[in-house]
Structure formats: C-alpha cells, structure tokens
Amino acid sequence: MLVVQSLAVALMYMGLALVLYVLGLFGYRVTLHPLSRYSGPPLGKFTDCYSLYHAALKRLHLAIWQNHLNYGPVVRLGPNKLVFNSITALRDIYNNERLSKSRAYLVAMQAPGVHNIFDVLDKQAHRAKRKLIGQALTQRSMKSFEPIIIQQTNVFLKIIYESSRGPATGAINVTPPCKYLGFDIVSLLAFGQPLNTLTTSKNRFIAGGIAVGNFFQNVRMQYPRLAQLRLTEALNLFANVRKARARNRALVEKLITDRLAEGVDARHDLYSIVAGSIDTKGNGNIRHSEFWAESLFFLPAGGDTTSTCLAALFFYLSRNPICYKKLCEEIRTTFTSGSEIRDGQQLRSCEYLRACIDEALRVAPPVPGALWREQPPTDRVEEEIVIDGHVIPRGTQVGVSLYSLHHNSEYFPDPFAYKPERWLSHTSETQRSAMHEAWSPFSLGPRACAGKAMAYMEVSLLIGKTLWYFDFETAQGVEGQLGAGKEGDTTGRDRLSEYQIYDTFGTTHDGPNLVFHAREETIWELLKEAAD
Template sequence: LYSAYYAWTGDLHIDMWRCHEKYAIYGFSKKLQKSASYNIMVHRAPSTLTMTCKKKHALHRRIVSQGFANTALRQHEDTIMTHIKKLAAQLAPSQSNGSSEWSAQQNMSSWSNCLSFDIISDVVFGAKYDMIGRPDNRHILESIDGANVRTSVLFQAAELTVGRLDRRLFSKSIEARNIFIPFIKSLVKKRLRNAADKTNDVFSLLVDVKDSETGEGLDMNSIGGESTTLLMAAIAATFFYLSCYPQVYARVKSEIRQSFLSTEDICLGPTLNACVYLRACIDESLRMSPPVGGAPWREVLSGGIVIDGRAIPAGCEVGTSIYALHHNPVYFLDPFAYQPERWLSDPNANGGIDHARRAQSAFAAFSTGPRSCVGKGLATAELMLTLATLLHKFDMRLAQGSLTCGIGGGAPGAVLGRHRANEFQLFDHITSAKDGPYIEFRVSRF
C-alpha cells in the first residue's frame, strides 16, 4: 500500500528517486519477465505494453512494428504535418487583435495532448477527430488521465480490487474509464467495419499481415491498446525548459532557422537530422521528463537472481524507476539542470570522458531492448517536426502575468522533489500527466 499511496498522489517517480538517492540504483539480468501487474491494464486484448508472456510479446511486436517501421513512417509524414500546421494556426496571434503582436496565453500541455491524439488516431486508424480545432471531444483526453489514476494504484496494489474496493475509492476514475473505454471500442469497431478501405493508416498495413515464422495475424482490438500509450509530455516539457533557459532557446532557434529557409521546407530527411542541437534538446527533455517515470516492474523467473550481492527469489518483483535512473549523477552530471550539450559527443573535452556516450548508456525514455516502445520512431518524428516547425515559425516567451507564471514548474519550499522552480513537474499515473507551461507566441521576423 506504500507504493499505491504514491501512485495515487502521482509522486511515485519522485519517491523512487528519493529511495535511489538513499539506497543506490541497481541493474539486473535477463532472468525476468513483465510483472503480472500489467494485466490490470488489459481491456479485451493485450498490447505490446501489457503482454507478460515473452513468446507472445515477440510475435505481437514483430507484427505491430511493421506498421511503425521507418519505411511506413515516411507514408505518415504528410498526415503528421497536416496536424502540426493546424496547431500552428491555433497558436498564432489573432489578426483581429491589434493591441498586441503576441498571442493569447497557450497551455502547451493541453495543446500537446491534442496534437498527439490527433496524430495517433489519424495515423493508426485514419480517424479525424480534430481535437486541435474542435473542443467538443477534448473530454476524452481528460478521461485518459482520470482513468489512469485508478490504474496506476492497482498496478501497485491489485488487492484493492477485492470486494470492489477500488470502485469506491476511485469513483471519479471509474467514471473517466467509462468514457474512455467505450470511445476506444467504438473507434476500433468503426475501423473494423471499414476494413476494406485501404488507406495509409497503420490499420491498413497490419490487417492482413501475418507473422513470417508462425503465420499468425494480429487481434485488431489490441491496436486500441497500442494507440493509448503514446501520449507524451516531451513537447510541453521542451517549451518549459526553453522558456527557463534563454541561451538554449537562442541556440536551437538559430540552428533551425539557418537550416530551413521556410517553414514549408521542414520535412523528415538529412537536413532535419542534421539539426543535432534540436535532437539534443528533445533527448534532454525526455531525460528530465520521461513519458513513464516509475518502475516497469519485472517478475523474477525460476532460479532467482542476484542484485547488488543480494539473492532475490523467484516470484519477487523488481524494477528501476526511469525518472530516478535519468537523474543519477553517475550518468548525468548536474542531473537537474537542463543541458542539451550533454548529448553532443566530444571525447576531447572533460578530461577525455565521453559524457554523451555515458548518458546514452542510461537513457531509457522509451524503455530498452525487446520491450522498448514500438511507436518510438513515430514519437520522435512527431517531436522533431513539431518543434522545428513551431520554433521556425514563431518567437516565444513565457506568458506574462501572475496567474499563469510558474505553472508547470516546482514551488520553492515544497516537499523534496517538488521544490525546483526550473523542473517541469510530472504526475506519475502509469504515463506522465502534466500542466503548463503557458507560452505566448508571435510570428517570427527573420
């Protein structure tokens, strides 16, 4: 119940960091499998996130990964850019407001959620919900965060389902789940009814795909599970840190504007890949604000395992908090400072120590190995294209005014882990919930 309490408050990743500061971080071998706790997240069909059986996961991943391969990603680029341009239109200053060249205050957490959902639903299902342009469906996004509160607690303490106690403790979360689950079911059903429509969405790529080794296909209900795991905090986090670190903002803005003559020129390819400081900013945001901050629990298999000299018997669960790992000073000097330069390799600096290589060795924003996020290529493309477009098209500044200033950051004097004003605050409910920052934009003049 200790961990369940911190899962409820959203501070589990911070508590794990405090524990790691006290007891140190360990590594572990391959004699592990995903914890049975992941079954709490399964509805109708498991996804690559929730499958505990290694054999079934490997089969499922081989099939699903075909829909997110680099070759498939290029087919989705126009779709991604369409939604990014819609977002840019919403962020632009109103032409009717002659009193100021700056836009109204924009909550970047809300906008990043809208953008991610529009891209995912369109890329995966070919569905056009336009969360960016129409607010009437945005309650779905709130229901995802709401439903995740209960799920995150049960992930730590499944025994709370006995006597349906969880339904009394988390009635609002149940209400949110009863909005979100039917929405996803209707989304999948609608696409299944139109399965003959061959568009460029992931569904079309996967509906007829068979595994080359087994000949098995994919349960299309599981695609609904895949599509709900990709909402990310990194866009909002990057804007937060750029507003806190003006020298970083100036450098990344200069790199993008020198690389592309026009916003319309921005696309996937060698020029965007050459924006190494932009990628460093993204990686640093993902390090400081990982999509999943807590521990992805693993069950020890037969024969047990030894961790830091201690024998752990079969059946026990172990895990390393990604947030704590990403803030370990052994791998990241000054871990609570936003320093994109740490990702730029220079073996001749700092006494010959390649800090970029050391940082990469501990970077797990999308997990690592065969359990890494199958959609990380899509997520990275979305981040690169979105940030390049918005930073090229607009100048930005932290919103002016006392009501929104500071939203997104910690509060000096708050509990340990919530006290840093220049740290973007996450609330760990399976994935990372967030609020802010509030940013103002104006069309760039260069």
C-alpha cells in the same frame, strides 16, 4: 444472553488472532524475509500501501528518487520489491530473458483473456504482437505517414497563430494543444480517422479520460490486491474514473466499428496492417477483440506520451535563453522555408535539436516510474538471477525508476539542470558513454517502446516548425509560473526551474503558459498554405 456472550468471546479471539497474525507477518517481513537486509522506507517493508499512497498522490517517482538519496542504489520499496538506480541494474533487468513483466500488469486487461502488447506477460505472445504492431511504427512506415503528421502539425501552428493575435497579455497553455495534436495523429495512424480535438471540443474528453484511466491503473498496479479483491468496486471508489473510461471506450468502439465498415485497404493505418493477423471482430463482440485491446493501448501510448516531451521542451527552452537562441539559429540557418522542415537528412543534421529533445526526455521521462519485472513461475533454471551483484530471491519484483536514474548525479552531473550541451561532442567520451547507457526514456530490451521513430519525427517537426514561424517566451507574473516547482514545497516539487510531471505510470502535466509572436518574415508561408 449466553449466545451473545459466546459470540463476543469468539469475536475477541478472532480479533486477537488477526492481530497476532499481522504482528507475525510484519515481524517476518522485517527480520526473516529474504529481503530483510535491504534498506528502504519503514512502511515499505511491511506493505505495498507505501507505493499505493505515493501513487495516489502522483509522486511515486519523487518518492523513489528521495529513497535512493536516503538509502543508496538498491531500495526495498515493498515487501517483495527492490528498485535499483544503476546502469548495471538497467541492463540486468530489462535485457534479461529470464525475467518477465510483473503479474501486476494483469490488472490492466480490458477484457477477460484478451491481452494487448502492454499487459501480455508471455514472451512469445509479446514478440508476435510487437512484430505485428511494429510494422506500423517503423521508420519506413512513418515516412509514408509523414504528410499526415505535417498536416496536423500545421493545424497546431495555425491555432497558435490565431491565439497569438489575441490580447497582448494573452498566454497559451501549451499542454492541451500538445495533447490534442498527439491524439489526432495517433487516431489517424490507428483508424485512418481524425478525432479533430485540435479544432473542435467534441472529442476532447478523451484526454481527461485517458489521464484518469492511467492514474487508476497505476494505483492498482502498485497495490494489485485492490483489483484482486475488487475493493475499488466494493467501496465504490473511483466511480468518476469508471464513467470517464466508459465514455472513452464508447468512442474507441465507434472508431473501430466505422473502420471495420470500410475495406481493409481503404486507408494506410494500423488496421490495414494488422487485420489479417489478429482477431478484429472478437467473435461478434468488438470489446473482446485483439484490435480493441491494442487500440485502447495505442491511443495513450502514441498520443499522450509525446505531449510530455513537447511540453517539457517548451518549458525549458522558454526559460533557458542561451539554449533557445542556439536552437533558433540552428533551425533558421539550416532551412530556407517552412516546407523544407520535414523528416530527412536536413532535419536529422540538426544536432542541437536532437540534443534538446534528448535532454527533455531525460529530465521529464514520459514513463518516470519503475517498470516491474519478476522471475516467472515457469522459469525452472537453477542458476540464480543476479541484478547488479545482488542475488534476487524468487517472488521478488525488480525495477529501475527512469526518473531516479535520469537524475543520478553519478551519470548526469548537475542532474536537475537542463543542459543539451551534455549530449554533444565537447563532453568527455567517458561521461557521454555513461549518459547514453543510463538514458532510457523508451526503455530497452524486447519490451522497449516501438514508437520511438514516431516520437522523434513528431517532436522534431513540431519544434522545428514552431521556431521557424514563431518566437515565444514565458508569460509574465503568476501565469508564467504554471508548470514550475514551488519554493518551500516539501514533496520534492521545490525546484522552480524543473518542469513538474505527475506519475500516473505515464505522466500528466500542466503548462507552461507561453506568449507567442509570429515572425513577419516567415509567417506568410503558413498563412498562404492555409489560404490554399
């Protein structure tokens, strides 16, 4: 009995000590912490659980935007996190050689000690990887790869044509085929092998697997202690996510194994470019090779992000008849046949097409959240780091939410309106200069997205060819509401005219549902090519 009483007393004191520790820690973070003078959501001052909560609901980008409205251009999002919403901060953070990627990115590592271009923190290692991988994504390399992009684009268009011949009220949800197109193209670019997700269902699970994998990693990145303490494994959280990721990894492993069995120069693809410079075998274990790590990043980065821009473009064009009519006129007067629509001077002369794409990337950035940066422990420079006039204490993570910045009315008047015209010459020079500085869907600095040329080519070709062969409109009734906001929603999704994206570091989305009508005067070109 005495032992039990002693144990009870010990547990009581331990509990009391824990309570005092937590109260002391919270008190310090609110009153004495170097970031205590910054405003932000109350829970965020105490714990990163605030970011964890909103990341789990896939709306962290909306929470950050609302916090900027409430607290101003600098928000304390977590105990050691400051998120900014200004052009100056964008430059000061992402063009700063003294800042590196946050250590939170390490939770994305696919194998111990094996980094890819996404999660590598060391700047020299990143530069080497960027230089190497970038060779497959240059404008010149994309030009040689263009026939494959056009071929896959035509497969997409033929599927749209066959679907459009169904019931009169039949609508097509454009998100799935846009995702499948992206994965088929990037698979050919990376491994020289098709996934054929556009035409068969066999490998379509990869889209869902990548979506839940991105969500899982984003949750852990916002609250890295989940990974450090292996809480998700201990509590058996996200078991379905692990199964989906395992299935995706098995597919990638097969793609790599099949490609390694061929000669290095058998195809012009990522492997043929990098084989001589990185470890492709992993000392007998493919999953410990650099090629494995890069491939696991390459698929979502090249295949998933472009679909967000395409789906947003379809959404906004179908709901803005003036924009739709103007873009149709530009495409249909610039070209005389569908085969002319290819990368080159003619396509690049379509200024309104470029404006429509840039505006879609503004309102629906493929990576809407903050890309966290921090001063690495190896930085011994005594001079303080200053972000937009704010001295940043060591140990602070800093970032800019692209969604919040792209909807900052100081730079983009009427920020939730889809206005491609804002990018054209009739906008004042001062306003256009501010917009171009604030617009950053590919990020900037040495960590900027290497796939910019590929994204523009893919999107320009698909939208140009779609408008050449088809007219489209929003589906009627409830079907036509897919992808839009909902009136009365209290989570920031109440704007009916805004295409809804869900923050998973990248994005997930659904819709819009569109009805396509083949143009009799041009569709024969596509059908003739199919017959040939």
